[in-house]
Amino acid sequence: MINSPQEVAHSSADIEVLTPGLFSTVQGIGLTGYRHLGIPIGGALDSHALILGNRLLGNPDNTHGIELTSGKVELKFNRDSWFVVTGAQYQISIGDRNIWSGWRNKIKAGETLTLKGPSSKMHAYLTIDGGIVQHSPLGIGGSTSQALGRGDRLQLGKTLSITKPIGAVQRGYCDEIRALPGPEMSLFTATSRKAFWHNRWQLTNASNRMGARLDGEALSLSAPKELNSHAVMPGVVQVPPSGQPIVLLADAQTTGGYPKIATVIEADLWKLAQTRPGQSIRFVHVSPSQADDANYEWQQYFYRLQRAMNGS
Incomplete structure (x- = not known):
């Protein structure tokens, strides 16, 4: 229930x-x-x-x-x-x-x-x-x-007091996913780091509510590395031994042991949710301040919506 x-x-x-x-x-x-x-x-x-x-x-x-x-x-x-x-x-x-x-x-x-x-x-x-x-x-x-x-x-739940229709402009889809470098980014080869940011990645049919599984050039570490299990959360981009990245989504596990090459910013997780299997995306490197600005843009979007509704 x-x-x-x-x-x-x-x-x-x-x-x-x-x-x-x-x-x-x-x-x-x-x-x-x-x-x-x-x-x-x-x-x-x-x-x-x-x-x-x-x-x-x-x-x-x-x-x-x-x-x-x-x-x-x-x-x-x-x-x-x-x-x-x-x-x-x-x-x-x-x-x-x-x-x-x-x-x-x-x-x-x-x-x-x-x-x-x-x-x-x-x-x-x-x-x-x-x-x-x-x-x-x-x-x-x-x-x-x-x-x-x-x-x-x-x-x-209880019926609300609504008297008339109202709508809002929805976002258009964008295949550029903004991300921050992950804590294990430096463990990957220079070729793999470049591939992650510059290549396109295709969403596979194996994706689900736990993670968006991507297919592209296999990423590899500079040297074998054993990592202890550590906390993870939605947005974290893990790279398993296959070299194919997995972006964790809402139902993801709370811990994992794969190296984290990047983290998708909160403001862009919706783009992965709206990507269909077979479509491709590209990661865009941003700074923490740019991630904060992106979240602020969403806050402003909902603020303007509320202002418009209050005046309707």
């Missing part, structure tokens, strides 16, 4: 899953403060897209929504609701009515929301006013990491 302080307003299921799509999961922005116990942060791979949807609805940033990966998703609503779809581009409809992505829309009790995609990027996020406070899989206990199944039931 999903524990939440939000009020559960209805005793029956507010949403019924008719068609679950491929690996659709209920996600928040992650759980912090427990990595020392071996518990991953988890949460949305593209947390900025989830926060955007919640902001447009007036939900707290950490309100749970549905992370969509691919395929057709059909959800029957049993209460009037407002919703937003952000992130990857999906075909969205209620009956024969087409819906815009990135806009706050209303659905009435008894209607079915259909989402098909993605046509671009990788993960979309469905947020709903009040948020998802309980996920009851058919016959077993709930978990935010468990994919939705046909017949699952979702319960929403």
Whole structure:
């Protein structure tokens, strides 16, 4: 079950899953403060897209929504609701009515929301006013990491006071991923260091919520080196013996022993979440101050959005 302080307003299921799509999961922005116990942060791979949807609805940033990966998703609503779809581009409809992505829309009790995609990027996020406070899989206990199944039931928090649609411009995809040098960067050969920053890397089909696995020129150490297991977190770029980098994502383990050649800055992790298998990316070297500036740009984006909503 999903524990939440939000009020559960209805005793029956507010949403019924008719068609679950491929690996659709209920996600928040992650759980912090427990990595020392071996518990991953988890949460949305593209947390900025989830926060955007919640902001447009007036939900707290950490309100749970549905992370969509691919395929057709059909959800029957049993209460009037407002919703937003952000992130990857999906075909969205209620009956024969087409819906815009990135806009706050209303659905009435008894209607079915259909989402098909993605046509671009990788993960979309469905947020709903009040948020998802309980996920009851058919016959077993709930978990935010468990994919939705046909017949699952979702319960929403208290209905919010929303009167009209509103939308926001979403980001375009960019294949340049800004990163800081990692603590073991100097252990790699000069050729490998140059290859990491100047070559392109293709995302493989082996990627998942734990890590983005890349394929390209194999990276190698100047000399064999045994490392003790050490703390890692989302964004860390590890290089296993294969020489092919792995960028750790939301569900990554809390410790690892592979050398860390770089760390993707927090402001750019969403780009990896929206990269599709077969697409390529390039790492761009930045300084700590540039990483801070990138995070500030996101803060300003959400600040301007809030100002616009307050004035609407």
